[in-house]
Structures are given as C-alpha cells and as structure tokens.
Amino acid sequence: MTPAARADAVRSRERILAAASGCDVRSLRLNEVAREAGVGVGTVYRHFPTVEALVGALSLDTLRRLREVAERAGEDPDAASAIRTFLSEALALQLENGGLQTVLTAATQGNEENRALSAEIFAAFAGTLARAQREGVIRSDITVLQVHHLVCGVEHAVRLGSPADRALLLDVMLAGLAGEPRR
Amino acid sequence: MTPAARADAVRSRERILAAASGCDVRSLRLNEVAREAGVGVGTVYRHFPTVEALVGALSLDTLRRLREVAERAGEDPDAASAIRTFLSEALALQLENGGLQTVLTAATQGNEENRALSAEIFAAFAGTLARAQREGVIRSDITVLQVHHLVCGVEHAVRLGSPADRALLLDVMLAGLAGEPRR
Amino acid sequence: MTPAARADAVRSRERILAAASGCDVRSLRLNEVAREAGVGVGTVYRHFPTVEALVGALSLDTLRRLREVAERAGEDPDAASAIRTFLSEALALQLENGGLQTVLTAATQGNEENRALSAEIFAAFAGTLARAQREGVIRSDITVLQVHHLVCGVEHAVRLGSPADRALLLDVMLAGLAGEPRR
Amino acid sequence: MTPAARADAVRSRERILAAASGCDVRSLRLNEVAREAGVGVGTVYRHFPTVEALVGALSLDTLRRLREVAERAGEDPDAASAIRTFLSEALALQLENGGLQTVLTAATQGNEENRALSAEIFAAFAGTLARAQREGVIRSDITVLQVHHLVCGVEHAVRLGSPADRALLLDVMLAGLAGEPRR
DNA sequence: CATGAATGAGCGTTCATTCAT
DNA sequence: AATGAATGAACGCTCATTCAT
Numbered sequence: 001m002t003p004a005a006r007a008d009a010v011r012s013r014e015r016i017l018a019a020a021s022g023c024d025v026r027s028l029r030l031n032e033v034a035r036e037a038g039v040g041v042g043t044v045y046r047h048f049p050t051v052e053a054l055v056g057a058l059s060l061d062t063l064r065r066l067r068e069v070a071e072r073a074g075e076d077p078d079a080a081s082a083i084r085t086f087l088s089e090a091l092a093l094q095l096e097n098g099g100l101q102t103v104l105t106a107a108t109q110g111n112e113e114n115r116a117l118s119a120e121i122f123a124a125f126a127g128t129l130a131r132a133q134r135e136g137v138i139r140s141d142i143t144v145l146q147v148h149h150l151v152c153g154v155e156h157a158v159r160l161g162s163p164a165d166r167a168l169l170l171d172v173m174l175a176g177l178a179g180e181p182r183r
Numbered sequence: 184m185t186p187a188a189r190a191d192a193v194r195s196r197e198r199i200l201a202a203a204s205g206c207d208v209r210s211l212r213l214n215e216v217a218r219e220a221g222v223g224v225g226t227v228y229r230h231f232p233t234v235e236a237l238v239g240a241l242s243l244d245t246l247r248r249l250r251e252v253a254e255r256a257g258e259d260p261d262a263a264s265a266i267r268t269f270l271s272e273a274l275a276l277q278l279e280n281g282g283l284q285t286v287l288t289a290a291t292q293g294n295e296e297n298r299a300l301s302a303e304i305f306a307a308f309a310g311t312l313a314r315a316q317r318e319g320v321i322r323s324d325i326t327v328l329q330v331h332h333l334v335c336g337v338e339h340a341v342r343l344g345s346p347a348d349r350a351l352l353l354d355v356m357l358a359g360l361a362g363e364p365r366r
Numbered sequence: 367m368t369p370a371a372r373a374d375a376v377r378s379r380e381r382i383l384a385a386a387s388g389c390d391v392r393s394l395r396l397n398e399v400a401r402e403a404g405v406g407v408g409t410v411y412r413h414f415p416t417v418e419a420l421v422g423a424l425s426l427d428t429l430r431r432l433r434e435v436a437e438r439a440g441e442d443p444d445a446a447s448a449i450r451t452f453l454s455e456a457l458a459l460q461l462e463n464g465g466l467q468t469v470l471t472a473a474t475q476g477n478e479e480n481r482a483l484s485a486e487i488f489a490a491f492a493g494t495l496a497r498a499q500r501e502g503v504i505r506s507d508i509t510v511l512q513v514h515h516l517v518c519g520v521e522h523a524v525r526l527g528s529p530a531d532r533a534l535l536l537d538v539m540l541a542g543l544a545g546e547p548r549r
Numbered sequence: 550m551t552p553a554a555r556a557d558a559v560r561s562r563e564r565i566l567a568a569a570s571g572c573d574v575r576s577l578r579l580n581e582v583a584r585e586a587g588v589g590v591g592t593v594y595r596h597f598p599t600v601e602a603l604v605g606a607l608s609l610d611t612l613r614r615l616r617e618v619a620e621r622a623g624e625d626p627d628a629a630s631a632i633r634t635f636l637s638e639a640l641a642l643q644l645e646n647g648g649l650q651t652v653l654t655a656a657t658q659g660n661e662e663n664r665a666l667s668a669e670i671f672a673a674f675a676g677t678l679a680r681a682q683r684e685g686v687i688r689s690d691i692t693v694l695q696v697h698h699l700v701c702g703v704e705h706a707v708r709l710g711s712p713a714d715r716a717l718l719l720d721v722m723l724a725g726l727a728g729e730p731r732r
Numbered sequence: 733c734a735t736g737a738a739t740g741a742g743c744g745t746t747c748a749t750t751c752a753t
Numbered sequence: 754a755a756t757g758a759a760t761g762a763a764c765g766c767t768c769a770t771t772c773a774t
Binding site: 152154165 | 328329339357364
C-alpha cells in the first residue's frame, strides 16, 4: 500500500515494457522478455499474466494517440484531408508499434480498455469515412474494415522495404481510394 | 543407386511435396509433413535440408507459372492491361501459395533454379513496368521492388479479411498506381 | 513491541490459522493461505517459518483433545472399553484434522509443545494398551507404534471411501486386535 | 520396422520403467524420470505421453500377477484360505509396487488393458468374497470396495512402519474380517 | 537411401521463499 | 511487524534436428 513499495514495481513494469517493445510483437516469448528486462520470469507473469495482456499494455498508449487522431479527423471539415490525416497517422503509429495491427484487428479480444479504445477509433473513423464517401472523395464500394486491412497491408509493404517507402506507398493507397471506382 | 532405389526416392520426394502443399506454408512442421507423407523424418531432411528448401521446391511450379505470366504480359501491346494482368495473376498466385511471397522477396537465397526464375520474373516485369511508366499509365515515381512489396501488402490485407476482398483491394492498388502522382 | 503491535500480531496469527484450517492440510500453499487470511505472505512466514510449523500449530488444539481422551481412557477400569474409546476418538480426530497423522507419526520433530503432547499421548495409551494386553482383551503381539500405524491405515482407508465407512472399518480393526492371535 | 531399430527403443523403455519404479509413484515427475534414466525428456514422452501411461505400464505386470492370484483363489475350495491367500498376495504386490494402489483405486481411468485387468481382479475377488460371506467365514456387512480400501490402509500402515510389520498387520485385518460382527 | 527413435534446447507456467520498502 | 513484489528453480511439454540401425 506504500508508494515506496510500488516504486520498484513500476520500475519493473517499465523495464518489461521497454524490453518487450524491442521484440517482434508477433513472437513475444515471456521468458525472453524477462531475460532482456533483467527481471525474473515470475515478475513478468505478475505484471502480465498473458502475452495478450503485455501486448495490450504495449499498445495502450498508442491506441490513445490514435483515438485522438481519429477524433480530430472527425472534426476536420474537409473530408478528404480528414481521411488523409487519419490514415497517414494510423500507418505511422502501426509502423512505430508492431503490435498495434494485431490489437486493432483482433479488437474483440484483449482487455476492457483496449477494446473500448479500438471501438471508439473504428467508430470515429467510420463516421469520417462515410462522410467522405457521401461527398464522393472516397470510393463508395469499400468498408471500414477493408480500409483497415489495406493500412495493415501497406504497413506490411513498408516493412518489407524501408521506412523511406512509407510516404509513397501511403500515397498510392490514398490515390487508389480516391473518387469513384472506374467502371 | 540402382534405378529402383532412385524410383523410390522420387516417389518419396513427391509424397513429401504433396503432403507439404496441403499444409499452411507459413507454419510447416517437418515432423508433421513426414507423418502426412507416410515417410520418415530423416527422409524429409535428406530431400530438403531446410524448411526454406522445401518451401522453395513447393514454389517452383508456381514460379514457373508466374514467369509465364510475366512473359506474356511483356508481349501485351497494351501496357496498362499488361500491368493489370500481371499484378492480378501475381496476387492470385501469392494467395494460392503462401510461401511465394517469401521466395520472391528473399530472391537471393534459395536454390539455383528458384533464383533464376525470380530473376527472370523481376526482369520481365521491370520491362513492362518501365514501358507503362514511359507511356504514362503508371506513376513514374515507383520501383519494381516497391510494386512487389505492394502486392505483398495487398496479399496480407486479403488474408486479414476474406478471399472475396481480393478484387476490390487489387483494384484500389491498381487505381493508386495509375497515372501520375497528384502534385 | 507496543501492546498495539502485539495485538495486531496475535490477530494476524489467528487469521492465518483460521484460513489454514479451511484448507486441505496435505496441500497447503502458503501463498494461498496468506491470500485467504488477508495477510501478506511475509507475515505467514514470520509466524510459521515452515509448513510443518503451521501444521503443528493447527494440530495443537487437536493434540490437546487427544491427550484428554488418552488420559480419560487411562482411568476407565474396563480395559476393552478404554481401548475402544481411545482408538475411536483418535480415528475421528485424525479424520477431522488431516495433519494430525503426520504430527503424531513424526513426533520427534516439531515444536516443543507438540512433542510434549505427543509423548504424553503415547505414554498414556501405552499404559492402557499394556493393561488390555495383560488382561487378554487385546492380542499381546502388537506394539503401541503398530497400533498407531493401524489407525493411520484405517484413516487412509476411510479417506479412500466415504466418511460413512468409518464405523465399520474401525470395528474391523478392533475385532482384529481383540483377544489373542489364532495359532 | 526393423527389429534392430527396436532394440534401442526397448532398452530406453526399460531404463525409463526402471527409473520410474524407483521413484514414489504418487509424485512422478517426467523430467526427473528422464534424468534418472539417463535419457532425453522427449524419449520419455515418446514412450509414455502422460504420467498415467507410465504408471499404467509400471503396473501392468503386477496387475497380471494379481489377476492370476485372484483367479487361483477363486478355485480354492476353502473360502477362508482363498481370502487369506488373495489378500496376502494383494498386500504384498501393493507394497512391492507403490503405484498399484492408485491404479486399482482409480480403476475407471487408465488404459484399456489396465481397466480390463482391474475389472477382472475385482470380479474374481467379489466372487470369492461372496462365497466366504455365504459360508460365514467373513463378516457379511462389508463390501468388496471396503475390503480393497482396508488393504490399502494396511499397506499404508506397513509403509509407516517397517516391512517386517506386514504379517502382523495383515493378520489383524484378517482376524477383524473373520466371522460375523459382534452385536 | 529410408527410417524413426533419441536428443535437448527452450517455452509456458507455477510456487516456495526472500527481501526491500 | 507487515507487506507483497521479486526471484528463480523446476516442471510439463513441444519440436527441429541428428544419427544409429
């Protein structure tokens, strides 16, 4: 109950998160995280009973930022620019945090807070996308989920190449989404 | 070394390949392949010292088909249609054969034949792409490698969703590649 | 060392004992006891350095009751009834308190008080048994320790079946002990 | 398929069984067995996928012998001697093989063969016991299962003391089972 | 060549015990 | 004296790889 006792715990937690964020999120091995963090295995389990809990914690902050972005985009009167801003930021954040893709894609799993955040992000973006589609600046034959998958695809493409490809590949995606499909 | 022994070896090889192609290429367990093939583990290792070798062998046929496609596309006088055909086919083949992405992306590894085929495919497509870019039907600021990565990205996106998304997501990519970048 | 601190310590001790007596004595997990007692693990270790110490403390009360029984049996002029009463009570108490068997059997270990109580119990019962054997109501070829082991055996048998078996199995044992061995 | 290949496997199997029978059957740890047997963990798992499989295998031979005993007892025209022989042998075998108690008691689990053997043993003994009870040489108020539990209890008692106690404690049990209960 | 038994590194997980606060 | 976070040994189990037959 003393804040002093917590100091150590907080430090452990942060070392673990730091170590974990250095690993490939898709193959987190809790023993390895413990080793890297210079911490006992048990400590990792105390803080994060499952891999999902750890991945979730790793993504919490990023999810908050993405929600922020999604909400600000919702307030942008220019629908095209709103879409551009959001997708650009989403891509950047996903590249920064390799676990975000999983967390967003499997949005029904994970802890309460992550699910809530994911839901808010999707909801906000759904609104923006619908608006853009009504205004004809985004092709009307695509769903929110498909756009999300596309962003994940571009993330994948950037990872196959170099970070420097990001702007170009994003631009291709945006151009492909713009306007109506050619018949 | 008798002909009989050889026949046996060939038969083993084929059983292994048949068994492996039934598995998800991205999580090949050699023991399981052996069991499915009705063959000892050692036999699998004799034929394919590494997982990559097996994946490579599994992709040989697909690579040949892709080369065929690339060459035919090279002969299509309509550059736009050539690009469209090739990328569509490449995507379809990659979705069909989950190992193809790796084989093409890590084209400098693998066995002689795979490397040669990959090189031919890339060379043929490079020609077609350059022509399309000269004619202004594909944006000029993108490289062969980046397009390859994009295809892999779309493959990834389709896998996240459903096979039914393929046509749409491909179309987005093609639309995004078309013409010149907006200023 | 203030009286207040002492009061707290006593309270902790009692909460721990209460929690532990609710668990199966043969699979005590100190962490769990601590949790159930609403007390830190460290506190449990302070009061009871080893599991044995805790089991011993848990048995103290039962041991006192068993000593009482042994002494009263010693005063029963009817040797057969004395034996019957004592063994019946001993069995009942052992079934009630799963740790008692260990405490009695390993009577040379444990804390001062437990050892003293065990010694008194064995001494009192030894007197009663000798008397019964002199009077010919209990076979003369069996020792106190063997009888103790038999009681533990019957306890084991009852645990394998149901509590309802207790009377019958006790009766078998008593009948088996009665009189002289058949030649 | 070659007998040669099996030679090693048989040797491993036997080393494992030997090592395991040296351990306390009620706390078999497969890693430890492997260590003791001088064999890789995987080898233990190949031969015995579960602890139960190992315990079962350990008891197979003993079970067969016990069935033999039960059947021969069934053919003994003297019911009292039949009971005496069977229980004496059962006790001896259970002392020899610490896992037998578990295997017999949890007779519905385990592999096919063990269950079949246990069933045969219980069936044969049930016949003998009923006969003895009809003839009035064994008290009529006890069931096969209760007798089995008693044998386990005596096994427990002997283990608490020394092997030398076996004959005496068995005799107490037999005397206790004899005739009719005193009213 | 083929076989599949053997190996052992290594992951996930638990839990008794210690020790900084 | 109390706390509970931290520790790490050890177990269950899997699987890629080797090697005796």
